[in-house]
Amino acid sequence: MIPFVNLVAQRNTYRKEFEEIEKNVLESGRFIGGSQVANLEKELSEYIGAHGKQGKNVQTIACGSGTDALTIALMALGLSAGDEVIVPDFTFIAPAECVAFLGGTPRFADIDIQTLQISPVSVEKLITPKTKGIIAVNLFGQCVPFAELRKIAEKHNLWIIEDSAQAFGATQNGRAACTFGDIAITSFYPTKPLGCYGDGGALFTCSETLAEKIRMIANHGSKGHYKHEIIGVNSRLDALQAAILRVKLRHLDEELKVRQQNAAKYDDFFKNWEGVVPQKTAEGNTSTVAQYTLLVQDRDAFIAKLNAAQVPFCIHYPATLQSQECFKGRPGASSATSENSNAALATRQAISLPVCAFTDVDEIIKSLAAVK
Numbered sequence: 383m384i385p386f387v388n389l390v391a392q393r394n395t396y397r398k399e400f401e402e403i404e405k406n407v408l409e410s411g412r413f414i415g416g417s418q419v420a421n422l423e424k425e426l427s428e429y430i431g432a433h434g435k436q437g438k439n440v441q442t443i444a445c446g447s448g449t450d451a452l453t454i455a456l457m458a459l460g461l462s463a464g465d466e467v468i469v470p471d472f473t474f475i476a477p478a479e480c481v482a483f484l485g486g487t488p489r490f491a492d493i494d495i496q497t498l499q500i501s502p503v504s505v506e507k508l509i510t511p512k513t514k515g516i517i518a519v520n521l522f523g524q525c526v527p528f529a530e531l532r533k534i535a536e537k538h539n540l541w542i543i544e545d546s547a548q549a550f551g552a553t554q555n556g557r558a559a560c561t562f563g564d565i566a567i568t569s570f571y572p573t574k575p576l577g578c579y580g581d582g583g584a585l586f587t588c589s590e591t592l593a594e595k596i597r598m599i600a601n602h603g604s605k606g607h608y609k610h611e612i613i614g615v616n617s618r619l620d621a622l623q624a625a626i627l628r629v630k631l632r633h634l635d636e637e638l639k640v641r642q643q644n645a646a647k648y649d650d651f652f653k654n655w656e657g658v659v660p661q662k663t664a665e666g667n668t669s670t671v672a673q674y675t676l677l678v679q680d681r682d683a684f685i686a687k688l689n690a691a692q693v694p695f696c697i698h699y700p701a702t703l704q705s706q707e708c709f710k711g712r713p714g715a716s717s718a719t720s721e722n723s724n725a726a727l728a729t730r731q732a733i734s735l736p737v738c739a740f741t742d743v744d745e746i747i748k749s750l751a752a753v754k
């Protein structure tokens with residue numbers, strides 16, 4: 383069976399580079415932090431700087447995971463118990479979970495049904511005197527409508543955290559993802575477009591003050607030397623993961639290009655498949671195509687065809703966040719959208735197909751054409 387994300391083929395392709403750097407790290411005796419992590423942070427900042435305006439002053443702080451990065455970002459922005467944060471209702475759990483974990487209240491905004499991104503109109507409706515910020519998730523690899531969101535944020539004095547867990551390498555109107563939020567985050571979970579061999583994440587900010595605070599929070603609230611000024615956490619990236627990421631970062635642009643070509647092939651193929659509509663890429667956006675996602679009217683029948691063609695798939699995501707058990711009875715749950723929302727519709731219709739740079743999409747399309 384075809385793997386959904388072909389990390390084995392990716393490793394085989396860059397094997398020599400990996401083996402050399404892995405050996406260096408394992409024999410260096412330095413396993414946490416150190417020059418591998420410092421160089422990765424520098425190279426990630428340079429990558430963002432090279433991929434659009436506004437990226438020149440960005441600082442990168444590596445940490446233990448994308449979820450940690452969100453928690454640290456909320457801590458750095460001073461989230462307190464009772465504060466409300468607006469998150470999309472259709473996404474991975476982490477943004478809402480981190481808000482609730484810190485005693486805040488996630489409020490769930492609806493999405494645009496074509497792009498599947500958070501709807502600025504829905505966001506504005508949810509603002510109350512307790513609202514402190516918005517977590518904007520660049521879902522499946524393309525940026526949310528940041529110009530509109532920023533206008534709303536400025537009008538109501540809110541911060542924006544940009545969740546680019548799936549979108550490191552994306553752009554919007556020539557500006558790089560990870561430069562739109564007051565703080566941006568990404569995840570290096572293995573199957574993300576830029577993934578390592580375990581857990582990892584990073585935060586990005588152009589604010590010197592926030593960068594310093596983030597570094598302290600990720601390091602037990604300390605600048606070092608056992609002096610702890612604020613309450614922090616332990617969240618750090620291993621040297622080995624950083625080394626692996628540095629290899630993959632060198633190939634990221636090539637891989638993103640192939641992902642985009644794969645998506646274009648699928649788009650072309652599904653044009654003539656009734657009841658199947660690909661996620662729209664909004665004008666001005668380039669996507670990392672973290673997922674190639676379709677909205678399918680009769681998803682069960684479509685799944686039967688995928689199974690017949692032996693094509694693997696994933697359902698991102700099968701339920702709205704506000705309907706998740708963990709938010710039941712909490713303030714803010716069921717606040718924004720109902721079963722009639724676009725978010726709920728997306729949970730019933732969305733399905734993702736293999737699209738990574740090592741997926742043979744021509745072969746998949748051939749198999750699908752045979753069972754159509």
Ligand SMILES: *Cc1c(COP(=O)(O)O)cnc(C)c1O
Pocket residue numbers: 447448449450473474476477519545547548569570571581582583
């Ligand atoms: C994967 C993901 C996260 C969490 O990242 P981890 O590294 O798995 O903790 C957060 N937000 C979104 C949108 C994600 O896809």
